[in-house]
Amino acid sequence: MSNEDFKPVLLARQGKPNSHTLETYKADGGYQALAKALAMKNTEVIDVVKASGLRGRGGAGFPTGLKWTFLPKDVSGPIYLCINGDESEPGTFNNRVLIEQDPHQVLEGIVISSFATRTTTAYFYLRYEYGRCYRVLKDAIDEMYANNLLGKNILGSGYDLDVHLHRGACAYICGEETGLIESLEGKRAWPRIKPPFPAIEGAFRRPTVVNNVETMACIPHIINHGAEWFMSMGVPKDPNNPRDAGSYGPKLYCISGHVNKPGLVELPMGISARDLIDKHAGGVWKGRKAKAVVPGGISMGFMSEKELDTPLDFAGPGRVGCLGLGTAAVVVIDDHTSMVDVLYNACRFFAHESCGQCTPCREGTAWSTKILERIRDGRGKLSDIDLLLEISGSMGTIPGTTICGLADGAAWPMKNAIHKFRPEFEEYIKSGRRSESPALAGAH
Amino acid sequence: MSELSSNAKKVIEEHLGRYPSKQAVTLPALHVVQEEKGCVSRKAISEIADILELSPAQINDTLSFYGFFRTEEDPLGKKRVWICRSLPCMLRGGDELLAELCSRWNIQPGQTTADGEVTLELAECLGACDGAPCMLVDDELTLCVTADDVEKQVRGGA
Numbered sequence: 082m083s084n085e086d087f088k089p090v091l092l093a094r095q096g097k098p099n100s101h102t103l104e105t106y107k108a109d110g111g112y113q114a115l116a117k118a119l120a121m122k123n124t125e126v127i128d129v130v131k132a133s134g135l136r137g138r139g140g141a142g143f144p145t146g147l148k149w150t151f152l153p154k155d156v157s158g159p160i161y162l163c164i165n166g167d168e169s170e171p172g173t174f175n176n177r178v179l180i181e182q183d184p185h186q187v188l189e190g191i192v193i194s195s196f197a198t199r200t201t202t203a204y205f206y207l208r209y210e211y212g213r214c215y216r217v218l219k220d221a222i223d224e225m226y227a228n229n230l231l232g233k234n235i236l237g238s239g240y241d242l243d244v245h246l247h248r249g250a251c252a253y254i255c256g257e258e259t260g261l262i263e264s265l266e267g268k269r270a271w272p273r274i275k276p277p278f279p280a281i282e283g284a285f286r287r288p289t290v291v292n293n294v295e296t297m298a299c300i301p302h303i304i305n306h307g308a309e310w311f312m313s314m315g316v317p318k319d320p321n322n323p324r325d326a327g328s329y330g331p332k333l334y335c336i337s338g339h340v341n342k343p344g345l346v347e348l349p350m351g352i353s354a355r356d357l358i359d360k361h362a363g364g365v366w367k368g369r370k371a372k373a374v375v376p377g378g379i380s381m382g383f384m385s386e387k388e389l390d391t392p393l394d395f396a397g398p399g400r401v402g403c404l405g406l407g408t409a410a411v412v413v414i415d416d417h418t419s420m421v422d423v424l425y426n427a428c429r430f431f432a433h434e435s436c437g438q439c440t441p442c443r444e445g446t447a448w449s450t451k452i453l454e455r456i457r458d459g460r461g462k463l464s465d466i467d468l469l470l471e472i473s474g475s476m477g478t479i480p481g482t483t484i485c486g487l488a489d490g491a492a493w494p495m496k497n498a499i500h501k502f503r504p505e506f507e508e509y510i511k512s513g514r515r516s517e518s519p520a521l522a523g524a525h
Numbered sequence: 526m527s528e529l530s531s532n533a534k535k536v537i538e539e540h541l542g543r544y545p546s547k548q549a550v551t552l553p554a555l556h557v558v559q560e561e562k563g564c565v566s567r568k569a570i571s572e573i574a575d576i577l578e579l580s581p582a583q584i585n586d587t588l589s590f591y592g593f594f595r596t597e598e599d600p601l602g603k604k605r606v607w608i609c610r611s612l613p614c615m616l617r618g619g620d621e622l623l624a625e626l627c628s629r630w631n632i633q634p635g636q637t638t639a640d641g642e643v644t645l646e647l648a649e650c651l652g653a654c655d656g657a658p659c660m661l662v663d664d665e666l667t668l669c670v671t672a673d674d675v676e677k678q679v680r681g682g683a
């Protein structure tokens with residue numbers, strides 16, 4: 082399917098009057114997928130999702146159906162589904178738009194996924210800042226209880242489910258799935274050492290699935306239209322790479338930074354960053370050129386201008402040295418911007434958000450920020466560049482020194498910025514100039 | 526006299542039925558108290574601990590992890606204004622906006638104006654980068670704001 086013929090799936094109901102109400106959702110065919118799923122066996126629902134090739138939209142791209150099969154087969158007692166609505170990766174806002182505009186699409190996906198995973202209590206973890214989303218969801222959930230779409234014996238199927246909203250408290254680390262679970266349990270959001278993985282021992286020490294909001298929104302469409310339809314969109318598996326699981330389905334791309342039209346665009350997986358910027362975001366602002374582009378939230382690092390033809394599918398960004406597709410949140414940085422300022426901003430974010438459990442992450446994020454502060458203050462040394470590289474190479478789950486992936490996300494912008502823009506760092510340090518952008522004392 | 530209002534107690538009670546552990550009600554309890562009082566006092570902590578059958582230290586441990594909650598030494602103003610400073614907002618003037626508000630209101634991030642009206646905070650990505658720079662007032666986002674917009678919205682003109 083070409084991008085020109087593509088009709089939005091997840092954003093199809095955007096901007097319609099009262100798109101958030103049950104009445105309009107049903108009028109557009111809503112909850113038919115739920116009725117269909119409830120007439121199937123739960124394992125059949127899992128099989129369809131597995132066959133569709135759907136991979137999680139929260140950042141890691143793990144195959145959703147496969148994750149569900151990791152739950153123990155015969156377990157007595159509860160299984161939990163946690164919906165990850167912590168969305169805090171800089172550049173990312175697709176969950177917010179999905180919830181505000183079309184909450185029932187997400188909730189229908191949650192009920193179907195809960196049924197598939199034999200969950201009878203689901204927790205929707207929502208970042209506190211999304212107050213409007215919270216109120217929209219609360220109303221939508223009330224409507225569902227009043228219409229036998231939640232609670233006991235849903236649509237006469239004998240299946241029971243409760244969904245509870247749980248508000249976060251402004252901490253990025255609550256998006257990491259085991260940090261989320263700890264936070265849900267009322268503790269500090271310290272990610273857990275894995276294994277055990279949540280499917281075996283998660284929330285309240287019970288088998289648990291954690292899935293992203295956009296992942297949930299895909300589910301009703303897969304049930305309605307089938308696995309083949311989903312696989313007709315996107316980028317197929319690489320036949321030469323047995324480990325590639327393909328990049329199927331529609332994807333929400335967030336575009337922000339130095340473009341004329343920042344916003345949310347839905348396309349089949351695999352558009353290039355260049356087309357996304359030029360055809361869907363009005364091009365780089367002020368007639369300038371892009372210097373660097375973040376492919377999927379700042380954790381994923383940077384692509385240089387000459388890498389912009391890279392397809393934004395699960396495999397593309399990795400081929401040019403980025404960490405991955407992440408959240409597909411594209412941030413455009415124009416050629417008037419200093420990469421020193423950009424990297425400082427990224428490092429400061431991770432220093433602020435590190436939970437502090439692992440020494441390489443706690444110290445690495447703090448010291449890299451201090452080094453960049455010094456460089457921005459005109460007191461950098463050329464040896465600082467290699468020092469930053471050394472720090473970035475020694476923290477994360479990839480070198481195996483930390484508990485969670487926050488540290489890999491902190492390391493990647495450092496690695497990419499220095500490998501791809503090293504002359505700019507050298508020139509900056511040699512000139513001894515000070516940054517013009519305001520840096521507030523004590524602002525971190 | 527009880528520090529927790531009857532509404533706060535009711536909200537906590539309602540939440541107890543939703544989780545298999547009482548400790549899971551910690552965040553909902555801290556939220557309702559801070560929404561009502563602008564801070565969570567030591568007395569409130571120990572009353573929450575009593576209801577959840579925890580020690581006050583456990584509540585305090587969670588509270589202090591999330592920079593979101595304020596103690597009675599450091600209460601919030603009537604409105605809490607967060608200005609985003611993460612990359613997409615920085616690229617479109619987030620740092621300058623925050624610096625301008627600090628100078629207009631003569632406070633640093635984290636502080637409250639002398640009249641107790643507004644607490645200014647810096648935020649990491651608020652999930653509204655399509656409207657950079659953006660702000661959050663309590664829990665409502667406003668996209669594409671200038672310093673004048675912020676003043677109008679939170680200080681009613683001036």
Ligand SMILES: Cc1cc2nc3c(=O)[nH]c(=O)nc-3n(C[C@H](O)[C@H](O)[C@H](O)COP(=O)(O)O)c2cc1C
Nearest residue numbers: 137138139165167168256257258292293296486487
């Ligand atoms: C530091 C960190 C932050 C994360 N933040 C989020 C988040 O805000 N939302 C999200 O869905 N996943 C986030 N993830 C990924 C989750 O750990 C998890 O993989 C995801 O929620 C699984 O859902 P999915 O399979 O549907 O994508 C984060 C991971 C890390 C390491």
Ligand code: SF4
Nearest residue numbers: 436438439442483485
């Ligand atoms: S890697 Fe960083 S954020 Fe993750 S658990 Fe360790 S210290 Fe915490």
Ligand code: FES
Nearest residue numbers: 609614651653654
């Ligand atoms: S960077 Fe400011 S809202 Fe995302």
